[in-house]
Amino acid sequence: MRLLLVEDDARIAADISAVLTGAGYTVETASDGEDAWFLGDTEDYDLVVLDLGLPGLDGMSVLKRWRGNGRHMPVLVLTARGSWAERVEGIDAGADDYLPKPFQFEELLARARALIRRSVGLGAATIAVGPLTIDTRAMRVSVNGVPQTLTPLEYRLVSYLGHHRDRIVPPTELQEHLYGDDFSRDANALEALVARLRKKLGAVAIGTRRGFGYYMGESAP
Amino acid sequence: MRLLLVEDDARIAADISAVLTGAGYTVETASDGEDAWFLGDTEDYDLVVLDLGLPGLDGMSVLKRWRGNGRHMPVLVLTARGSWAERVEGIDAGADDYLPKPFQFEELLARARALIRRSVGLGAATIAVGPLTIDTRAMRVSVNGVPQTLTPLEYRLVSYLGHHRDRIVPPTELQEHLYGDDFSRDANALEALVARLRKKLGAVAIGTRRGFGYYMGESAP
C-alpha cells in the first residue's frame, strides 16, 4: 500500500512517516502544495494524508484540483480541532475523512486502514517489471517466478523503484524515501544497498544512469 | 478473535464482557452510538454484539451506517423479547442474528461461535496447519494429534495466525488483536509469548520474517 503524506512541518512529517512506514505502508511525502498537487495528479496512491496549512498552494485547493481532474483516491484530511467550517468546506471539496489535530497515532492508523479498505478492498497487489514480480501485499519479490528473501530496506527500495518504473529516480529522492530526513548517513550507503540488491535479483534488475540516478524498466535515452 | 460489544448499561456491559472474555475473546466496548459507529467503521472485528437501545445515535442507525459503508462483519443484535417490528427492521439493516433479552449467557456464546464460524467461511470448526490442528470450538490445539494445554492468550495468538495462514502478519496487527487498543505493553511481550508458544508447539509451528512479522503455514522463501 502506497501513501502520500502532505505536511509542511518537517519534524511532524518525519514522525508520521515513521509510524506509517512501521505499519507496512510505503510512504512518500510532499512538503508544499505544488509538490503535493503534482504527485497526487501524476502518481497512483492508495491514500493521501493531507494537512491543510501549507505554504504556496493550500491543502484545500490542492484537493479541489485533484477532484477536478478526476483523481478519486481516498483523502484523509488533518484539521485543527473543532474547525467546523473547514470540515464542511472539505466535504464539498471531496475529502473522505477527517482527523482533528492533535491526534493519537493509533487513531491515524485506524482511519487509514478504514479508508483504504473501503476504497480499494484488496487492490492490484502486484507490479511486474521485466523478470521481477513485486507482491506488495506479501511484501515479497520474485525473479522469473522464484521468490527472493529481501530485507526490509531492500524491499522498500525495490518497491519504490517498481512504483516509479521507467523513470530515473535521483539518489536524493531515494534517500529521502528510505531514511526520511535523517541526513546522518554516508551517500555510499545507498550504493551499497543497490549492490546487494543486484546480487540477489540479478544485475539487470536495477539500471544506473550516471549522474542522474537509478531506474527499473525502460529509461528514455 | 476480537469482538465489539455495544451496550449502554455499564453493569450489563461488564457482565457480558466478562463472559465473552472468559470464552477467549478480546472484547472492546462502546457505550453510545457515536463510539460504536466510529469503532465499527475503523477497526476490524470478528463479531459485533449490538444492543439497540442506545443514547445518541441508536443501534439500528449505527448498523445501517456500517452496512452503507461496506462493513460486513457479523452483527448479533440484542432485542427486546417478541419485538417483531424490530427484527424485521433489523434484517433489512443487515443484522445476522438476534437474541431476545433476557438470555442465557450460554446461548449468547453459542450464537457468537456460530456467527464467527460462518463468517470465517467453510463452517469448519477446525483449522489444520502443518502438524497443528486448531479446534476453534473446544479452543484446543493439537500437535500431531497430541492435545496441548495453552493459556488463553497463547490460544488467541495461534488462532489468529491460523485464521490468517500463509500470510505474514505484522506485529502491530497482532498486538491489536491480542490486546485491543491498549497500547501500554512492551513490544517484547509479543516476542515472549511467541517464544513460549514455540516451546509448547515446536519451533517450526510459527515462522518469523525478520523485519516483517510472523506467520503460520507456507511463507518461506
Place this chain on the structure above:
DNA sequence: ATGAAGCTGACAAATCGCTGACAGGCGCTG
C-alpha cells in the same frame, strides 16, 4: 589519459528477535 561517479568486498556498528529469569497480579484453596 584523467578525474569523477559508481561499484564492491570486508569489516564494524546498530538493530532485531530470542531466551531465561524474575516479579506482579489474579484466582483458588485451606
Place this chain on the structure above:
DNA sequence: CAGCGCCTGTCAGCGATTTGTCAGCTTCAT
C-alpha cells in the same frame, strides 16, 4: 486472610542479521 500456583509482562543479555562505513577498484565522459 494467608499461601500457593499460574499467567503474563518486564528486564537484561546474547546471537544473528541487517545496515553503514571504509578503502580500493572499475567505468565512463571528456
